[in-house]
Amino acid sequence: EDQVTQSPEALRLQEGESSSLNCSYTVSGLRGLFWYRQDPGKGPEFLFTLYSAGEEKEKERLKATLTKKESFLHITAPKPEDSATYLCASLNTGFQKLVFGTGTRLLVSP
């Protein structure tokens, strides 16, 4: 069964303090690895899709990378508005459904 594990569960950073979030996945034939951002009381909002090992995507202070077993979301010089829960999800070639991890709650303090 496909599985996605995210770590850490929660992360507190000072503004400007760069860090990385981890997403480990086990999937029978990866079609894509996805990152979403979820603010409290809101639905998840799409950030990136990565399709193959070695691929990288960037958006403002966020950069997502992919290996054969993990994905990382690097946050460079974060700002308080980056505070949110970041969700990772895998999509396999068979069942066409996203399997989500439980997320990393990020809090960036000024």
Place this chain on the structure above:
Amino acid sequence: DSGVTQTPKHLITATGQRVTLRCSPRSGDLSVYWYQQSLDQGLQFLIQYYNGEERAKGNILERFSAQQFPDLHSELNLSSLELGDSALYFCASSALAGGPGGTGELFFGEGSRLTVL
């Protein structure tokens, strides 16, 4: 604004009752997905419909059912409610049948928060 509309936003009901959650997908999207999000389980895939037909099924209980209507809106029916059914229920949509297409983006609504007392 994702373009996906869910109603109601909040719902409080008692055990044993039945509720219906409604979702209008983004204009032009034919696929609708239902997810359940609870504190300890994260986002759990329930079911997907594409253009009125069931496409994929996840961890959906037999007490739960869904359908997609000709105008593409979808309803999730939850019956014989239990305390453990309290959760956020999200609807998402995409254009294609085979899961998230193109960039891999699913568009999520803001959710319906169900509280069972």
